[in-house]
Amino acid sequence: MKDPVCGMSAKKEIAYEYKDQKFCFCSELCRDEFKKFPEQYLNQRDIFIPLGEKQERKIAYFSMEVGIESHIPTYSGGLGVLAGDTIRSCADLKVPMVVVTLLYEKGYFYQKLDTLGNQKEMPVQWYPEDFITPLTNRVSVRIENRTVFIRALQYEVIGITGHRVPVIFLDTNLEENSEYDRGLNDYLYGGDLKYRFAQEIILGIGGLRMLHDLGHSKIRKYHMNEGHASLLTLELLRMRRTEDETIWKFDEVRNLCVFTTHTPVPAGHDQFSYDLVKGVLGDYMPFDIMKMLGGEERLNLTLLALNLSKYINGVAKKHGEVSKSMFPGYSIDSITNGVHSNTWTCDSFKELYSKYISGWRNDSFSLRYALSIPKIEIWQAHMKAKKILIDYINKEANAGFHYDVFTIGFARRATLYKRADMIFSDVNRLKTISQEVGNIQFVFAGKAHPQDLPGKELIKRIFSSIRQLKGQVKIIYLENYDIDMGKMLTSGVDLWLNTPQRPNEASGTSGMKAAHNGVPSFSVLDGWWVEGHIEGRTGWSLA
Numbered sequence: 429m430k431d432p433v434c435g436m437s438a439k440k441e442i443a444y445e446y447k448d449q450k451f452c453f454c455s456e457l458c459r460d461e462f463k464k465f466p467e468q469y470l471n472q473r474d475i476f477i478p479l480g481e482k483q484e485r486k487i488a489y490f491s492m493e494v495g496i497e498s499h500i501p502t503y504s505g506g507l508g509v510l511a512g513d514t515i516r517s518c519a520d521l522k523v524p525m526v527v528v529t530l531l532y533e534k535g536y537f538y539q540k541l542d543t544l545g546n547q548k549e550m551p552v553q554w555y556p557e558d559f560i561t562p563l564t565n566r567v568s569v570r571i572e573n574r575t576v577f578i579r580a581l582q583y584e585v586i587g588i589t590g591h592r593v594p595v596i597f598l599d600t601n602l603e604e605n606s607e608y609d610r611g612l613n614d615y616l617y618g619g620d621l622k623y624r625f626a627q628e629i630i631l632g633i634g635g636l637r638m639l640h641d642l643g644h645s646k647i648r649k650y651h652m653n654e655g656h657a658s659l660l661t662l663e664l665l666r667m668r669r670t671e672d673e674t675i676w677k678f679d680e681v682r683n684l685c686v687f688t689t690h691t692p693v694p695a696g697h698d699q700f701s702y703d704l705v706k707g708v709l710g711d712y713m714p715f716d717i718m719k720m721l722g723g724e725e726r727l728n729l730t731l732l733a734l735n736l737s738k739y740i741n742g743v744a745k746k747h748g749e750v751s752k753s754m755f756p757g758y759s760i761d762s763i764t765n766g767v768h769s770n771t772w773t774c775d776s777f778k779e780l781y782s783k784y785i786s787g788w789r790n791d792s793f794s795l796r797y798a799l800s801i802p803k804i805e806i807w808q809a810h811m812k813a814k815k816i817l818i819d820y821i822n823k824e825a826n827a828g829f830h831y832d833v834f835t836i837g838f839a840r841r842a843t844l845y846k847r848a849d850m851i852f853s854d855v856n857r858l859k860t861i862s863q864e865v866g867n868i869q870f871v872f873a874g875k876a877h878p879q880d881l882p883g884k885e886l887i888k889r890i891f892s893s894i895r896q897l898k899g900q901v902k903i904i905y906l907e908n909y910d911i912d913m914g915k916m917l918t919s920g921v922d923l924w925l926n927t928p929q930r931p932n933e934a935s936g937t938s939g940m941k942a943a944h945n946g947v948p949s950f951s952v953l954d955g956w957w958v959e960g961h962i963e964g965r966t967g968w969s970l971a
Contacts, residue, residue: 429452433453433676434721437454439454488527488650492616493529494527496512502531503536503616504616509937513772516770517768518593519591520768528598530631531597532615533614536552536875537551538551566641567638568637576626580599596639598631598638612630624698625705632659633663647684650685652686652733655697658687661737664684664736685736688763692934697729701726702727743935745958747931747935764959772945776812777919777944781795814831816916817871818835830867833867834865834866835870835921835922836921836950839871839872839873839918840938841876842874842884843880846874851925852893855893858897868901869904872905923947924942924947926939935956940960943960
């Protein structure tokens with residue numbers, strides 16, 4: 429049963445009879461609203477856009493982080509890199525889209541590791557206006573009862589078809605703002621909960637206002653890439669409740685919104701106490717409405733997005749199942765993540781594909797014909813990529829890696845459930861294996877979040893294993909993992925290793941990048957690998 433006021437799941441025990449018909453509601457709030465204006469709520473209809481208008485209307489894609497280029501440090505890892513691949517794919521396909529994100533003046537962080545594996549975080553030194561064009565538009569939001577002004581900068585992603593997708597970066601580093609407010613978008617995922625909530629106000633509420641100010645008024649769908657942007661749903665509600673209207677147009681907002689959830693771990697979903705919300709957001713929205721949509725105890729931004737989105741998806745078949753168990757009662761589909769083939773294929777394999785598969789850049793599905801490429805040419809292309817990686821490792825770390833030694837790669841966010849140190853759980857067995865096969869060499873990379881102390885300890889444990897195996901197994905941990913290094917690693921190693929603790933890997937895409945370059949995976953059956961794994965063909969499963 430659906431609540432006739434808000435469209436959420438109704439409870440049988442909260443009911444009201446009107447014109448000899450029984451209606452059920454999600455809460456007493458909605459029941460009381462219905463009693464006031466029953467006919468208006470019963471006359472609500474979903475808003476459908478006529479077919480003739482579809483091509484004129486854009487998709488607005490909101491993401492807290494976007495990974496476009498290594499020299500634009502507005503991403504931390506998988507979520508941002510996926511956003512970048514989505515944007516590039518839309519540019520190739522001529523999808524009418526505009527992207528909204530934040531400009532991080534000091535990036536995520538620049539990683540330095542000492543000889544023991546202690547991670548030191550430093551601000552990224554970059555000059556945004558060298559790469560992104562400032563615009564004159566200004567909008568504002570209210571944060572802690574202060575007016576915070578926001579400017580926009582624009583970067584254009586150009587597809588292979590010549591189609592352009594504008595990426596709008598939001599920035600509060602303006603003279604009109606206080607010193608604190610000027611730094612609100614200094615760091616990605618930095619600061620305390622108040623800082624994070626303020627950033628999400630800028631992204632969701634400020635981003636929507638900026639789109640309108642820039643003239644992007646014909647938006648067909650608002651796509652929230654994770655829950656960070658879900659405050660835009662409240663702004664859409666406010667925009668549709670004018671002084672002379674008496675009802676909340678929940679269905680109209682819901683029909684405009686699409687939500688992709690990426691996190692199978694409950695702790696990964698942003699939640700804020702209502703005391704903090706009240707202190708930062710003020711009287712922006714009645715709290716009974718926020719509690720109905722975002723949770724009674726705390727404002728859960730994932731729950732807010734779930735309740736005000738027409739379509740919801742996870743990022744792999746398995747993740748869709750996990751999300752349904754986390755949020756029972758919601759219709760959650762699954763669309764398995766992908767990667768942008770032209771971006772993540774190394775030069776030697778690009779040459780090979782262009783020789784045998786005409787038009788592969790325009791049609792990734794045609795890469796299935798790679799099965800017919802002579803194996804010797806695949807090996808030659810792989811060895812070219814491997815030489816580039818080994819040369820880089822030896823130059824940067826003086827590691828003494830060899831071209832002809834079996835090389836295993838592991839690179840991703842350094843956090844406990846990824847279990848980067850699992851390969852060292854039995855050091856003596858690893859020594860024996862290395863001796864039997866004629867040596868193995870390992871390359872690791874990945875950043876731990878500055879506040880993730882267990883993740884930092886994980887890096888230190890890997891460094892301890894490096895010292896323990898010195899002279900017997902060569903292991904290197906590369907600093908400051910980024911997009912460029914990711915491409916070099918996934919194309920240059922002989923085997924891609926992935927050891928997440930099931931079912932915590934929502935999707936993962938690094939193995940897909942490796943596959944584009946002829947590199948098989950050795951991975952736990954979780955995330956996308958459940959679908960991509962064919963034992964002994966695409967790689968091997970890890971128990």
